[in-house]
Amino acid sequence: MRSLIRTIHDTHISATSSMAGVAAAAALMLFGCVAEGTSDSDASPAEVSGCQGSTLYELPSYDQPGPWPVGVRTLSVQGLTVEVFYPGKRGSEAGKQRVSYDLRAWLPAAERDKIPDEAAPSQQCDCHRDLELDDIRGPYPVVFFIHGTAAFRTQSLAQLTHWASRGFIVVSADHPNIFLGDALQLKLGANQAGDVRTIAAALRAAQDGFDFLNGRADLSQMAATGHSAGGSACKSLGDIDGMRVLMPMAAGGVDPAKPVDSTLVLLGDADITVAPDNTIEGYETSVGNKRLVALAGAGHLVFSQLCEIAGDAGDLYSLALQWDITIPPGTGPLFKQLATDGCLPGQFKGVAATPIINRVTSAVLEETLRCQALEPDPLAGIAESDPNVSRYERDAPNPAGED
Numbered sequence: 001m002r003s004l005i006r007t008i009h010d011t012h013i014s015a016t017s018s019m020a021g022v023a024a025a026a027a028l029m030l031f032g033c034v035a036e037g038t039s040d041s042d043a044s045p046a047e048v049s050g051c052q053g054s055t056l057y058e059l060p061s062y063d064q065p066g067p068w069p070v071g072v073r074t075l076s077v078q079g080l081t082v083e084v085f086y087p088g089k090r091g092s093e094a095g096k097q098r099v100s101y102d103l104r105a106w107l108p109a110a111e112r113d114k115i116p117d118e119a120a121p122s123q124q125c126d127c128h129r130d131l132e133l134d135d136i137r138g139p140y141p142v143v144f145f146i147h148g149t150a151a152f153r154t155q156s157l158a159q160l161t162h163w164a165s166r167g168f169i170v171v172s173a174d175h176p177n178i179f180l181g182d183a184l185q186l187k188l189g190a191n192q193a194g195d196v197r198t199i200a201a202a203l204r205a206a207q208d209g210f211d212f213l214n215g216r217a218d219l220s221q222m223a224a225t226g227h228s229a230g231g232s233a234c235k236s237l238g239d240i241d242g243m244r245v246l247m248p249m250a251a252g253g254v255d256p257a258k259p260v261d262s263t264l265v266l267l268g269d270a271d272i273t274v275a276p277d278n279t280i281e282g283y284e285t286s287v288g289n290k291r292l293v294a295l296a297g298a299g300h301l302v303f304s305q306l307c308e309i310a311g312d313a314g315d316l317y318s319l320a321l322q323w324d325i326t327i328p329p330g331t332g333p334l335f336k337q338l339a340t341d342g343c344l345p346g347q348f349k350g351v352a353a354t355p356i357i358n359r360v361t362s363a364v365l366e367e368t369l370r371c372q373a374l375e376p377d378p379l380a381g382i383a384e385s386d387p388n389v390s391r392y393e394r395d396a397p398n399p400a401g402e403d
Contacts, residue, residue, distance in 0.1 A: 044090060047137070051221050051371035055137045056167050059366070062378070063359040066166030069093040071131030075209035077202045080195055082173045083153045085164035086213065087140060088131030099125040103309055106152040106180040107325065115323045121309050123154055126161050137167075139218035141369035142242075144200070145172040146192050146226030146233050148250075148304070150183040150338055155304040156227060162358045163365065169217050173199060178229060183335075186328050192233035196224060200240055221369040225249065225361070227303045228274065235282075245368050247361060249303040250274050252282025253290075263290040264364040266357075268298030268348070269390050273341045283393070291379065293360050294391035295353065299342025302353050307343035315343035348388055356388050 045067045046058040057067045068087035075082045103121040104112040115121070143163055147155045153172040154160070160170045176182060178190035202208045204219055223245035224234040231251025237243055238258030246254045247264040250271055254263050265283040269276050276294065283292045301307055306316055313319035317339035320327060327335050342349055363378040383392040 048372065050167075051141075051218060051369070054139050054218065056140075056370065057137065059166055061359075062362040062366070063355040065126070065162060068134060068165050068167060069131060070125075070127035070161045070164045071133065072099060072125065072127045072129055073209065073212060077173070077208040077210075078198050080173045080176070080199065081153070082171060082199060083160075084210075084213075085127060085160050085170040085172075086131075087134045087137070087164060087167050087169075088128065089134040089136070092132040093128045096128045096131070099127050099129050101125060101154050101157070106174070108181045108185055111184070111325050114325060119323075121311055121319060123157050123305065123309055125154070125157055127164070133212065133214065133216060135214050135216050138216040140167050140169045140216055141218050141221035141223070141365070142203070143168050143170045143365065144196050144222070144224040144234070144237075145170060146196060146224070146230030147172070147175065147179065148226070148228030148230050149178055150180050150335065151227070151230075151304065151306060152179050155306055158305055158354045159303075159357060159361060163362065166362060166366070167370075168365065169213065171199060171203070175230075184325070184327065186331075190229070192226070192230055193236050196233070196237060197240065218369075221371075223247065223365055223369060226251070228300065245365060247364060248282070250279065250300050252279050253284070253286035254282075256285060256287045259286075259288045261289060262364055262368045263288065264361065265290065265292045266303060266360070267292075267294050268300060268302045268342065269294045270297050270347060271300045271341065273300040273337060289396045290394070291360075291364065292391065292393040293379070293382070293389060295348055295356065296388050296390035297346070297348040298353060299344065299347050299349070300338075301342030302347075302349050303357060304342075305350070306339070308350050310343070315340045353388070356386060 047055055048058050050056040059066050071086050071088035073084045075084060101123040104115055145160055147153055153174045160172055164170045173195055175190050175192045175195050177187050203210045203217060220242045221244060222242045224237045224243060225247035226234040227249040228251055231248030234246055234248055235254040236258060238246060238255060238260045244261040246260050249266040250268060251274060253265055263286050265279060267276050267279040295302055310316050310319045313322055317336045360379060367374050367378060377394060383389045
């Protein structure tokens with residue numbers, strides 16, 4: 001059993017430090033509906049030009065949601081379950097229900113019935129299923145998100161919908177052999193970077209359901225980001241055609257042999273799963289235009305909503321114990337650390353952390369992928385002005401706009 005523990009541990013640590021459709025029954029479990037959507041009666045915002053003459057809406061401050069209602073579709077891409085969040089046509093959300101995700105859908109099938117319907121942990125999404133795409137504007141830059149160990153494609157839902165509301169097409173998959181249900185069954189050996197390459201190829205070919213985007217995905221303006229093992233996976237994706245921004249979260253830096261136009265390295269300075277010093281070292285070995293943002297008092301899971309999904313239990317490990325979800329014998333301490341690092345009382349997390357994460361990620365994405373003239377550094381002075389940022393660094397040998 002020690003070898004099994006070591007296998008899981010090495011799968012996670014090596015990933016983080018070395019840096020057709022869904023079956024009907026599953027769909028009914030996964031997707032619910034909550035409060036009814038309403039149409040925005042305000043006048044349409046001003047339009048601005050993006051990359052290569054694209055038409056986009058003018059945006060509010062980086063921490064604020066954008067002017068687009070968020071649509072979502074679930075695709076099956078070469079056997080991968082993929083969630084696509086996208087800018088919907090304003091007003092098309094009127095009378096529609098917002099999406100709710102049921103955590104039980106990511107448990108092993110034998111475990112799902114242990115949690116009754118009335119106690120089912122869920123995520124409420126500020127999005128609507130199958131909204132009409134805003135194909136008048138765009139094309140829109142693309143962001144790939146990669147989840148961490150024992151997580152799933154909506155683990156960072158607040159960020160995914162925030163970016164989509166600001167004019168990005170956001171693509172997030174469940175990665176086999178590392179997502180929650182597989183991890184709880186010790187099914188290991190993920191290839192998350194390879195999965196993203198597969199999805200990117202299908203997007204480029206408008207296959208496996210991506211044709212609904214109707215050519216409105218700007219494949220010359222792309223970014224990849226991920227958390228923990230997913231952050232480590234994104235570090236090698238700089239060689240994908242059109243990939244211009246990489247943003248590893250709680251994972252380290254990016255491959256200096258595959259540089260991109262802009263890199264953002266994010267960490268929590270109270271992370272005990274991936275030591276902050278290791279992430280800082282990854283930042284230092286990254287090259288080109290790069291930034292480091294450290295969040296004060298934040299643990300490993302600050303870049304997700306995994307703590308909040310657990311509700312009153314406080315974290316997914318405690319929730320699993322509450323409902324007698326099977327955890328492989330001998331692996332409890334490891335799963336406990338993965339599920340609680342960042343959920344402890346007094347740590348910076350949840351709704352308090354969401355605005356600053358949305359702010360820094362949106363600033364970096366939009367600086368490069370919207371091709372608009374911005375201030376020299378939209379994050380300048382952030383560590384002095386925001387007590388939740390304990391460290392900010394930027395190294396820009398070739399700042400935007402300079403030869």
